[in-house]
Amino acid sequence: MRPLMLHGHERAITQIKYNKDGDLLFSVSKDTKPTVWYSVNGERLGTYNGHNGAVWCIDVNHDSTTVLTGSADNSVKLWECETGSELHHLKTETAVRTCGFSSPRKVFYYSTDEQMGMKCSIYLYDVVSLEMISVVMAEKSKVTAASWGPFDNYLLTGHENGMVGQYDLRNGKCVKSIKPHQTQITDLQLSKDSTMFITSSKDTSAKLFDADNLDLLKTYKTERPVNSAAISPLLDHVVLGGGQEAMEVTTTTSRAGKFDARFYHMIFEEEIGRVKGHFGPINSLAFHPDGKSYSSGGEDGYVRVHNFDQSYFDFKFEY
Secondary structure, three states: OOOEEEOOOOOOEEEEEEOOOOOEEEEEEOOOOOEEEEOOOOOEEEEOOOOOOOEEEEEEOOOOOEEEEEEOOOEEEEEEOOOOOEEEEEEOOOOEEEEEEOOOOOEEEEEEOOEOOEOOEEEEEEOOOOOEEEEEEOOOOOEEEEEEOHHHOOEEEEEOOOOEEEEEOOOOEEEEEEOOOOOOEEEEEEOOOOOEEEEEEOOOEEEEEEOOOOOEEEEEEOOOOEEEEEEOOOOOEEEEEEOOOHHHHHHOOOOOOOOOEEEEEOOOOOEEEEEOOOOOOEEEEEEOOOOOEEEEEEOOOOEEEEEOOHHHHHOOOOO
């Protein structure tokens, strides 16, 4: 695979995300400038200028008209996707770590960090009126990754202490929680049909769960911290990305740092392939909605778009 190299950021990538149709790829980094690209050829469409700090999270609504970003400058911003103009600005008390739109309902959530004596909180807002619907205090530990659950009835959260929670934002309660990881959960992504989700953690593993009852289904083990994990919408594959901690990167080679994207068979938990490329840890991974390509964002500031060769689809796992 010869990837498309997208270089529009000056600092480490924090999150990448496709829109529902897969024609647009959004990326945010520590350089304050959320960026949107054409996923087919890597052409940069533009940036959303307005943040004054690292941007930790981004999401786009189901019809790709509005973009949501959360930043370390203590703000959440809503943008017009096509023109890049700022629609709304919400001031927060601490840095915003996660955010996301609800597909069926016109609402969005965001979570704030535990800083300066302020507790980590999850806020639910109406998109149209920008009125706060509810606020939930996160239990025990701050939220580091989150995603809507099936039918957007509740929010799935990953926490700094390794806990996974299921929050009903309407009544402000944590419905269910488990602690499958030893250390911080770095990413949480749903499968295409929303029946499962995968978490990645700095404890060198990624785990697959049933989205409804939080039952642990599979575990994928590595030798380095895992910063992101995604489930293929087409095949029974998952991809993991991470590597040696960023602060230690200069003391080793890219090969020793294990900065590869690693593919595992979802059911048999066996590694089936690796893709090299990034000089530094991979911080975010995303499959294209059609499952024929995937993208990775790294500590090196590059976004790499990989279109799978035919051999990937011809591969048969022998057991």
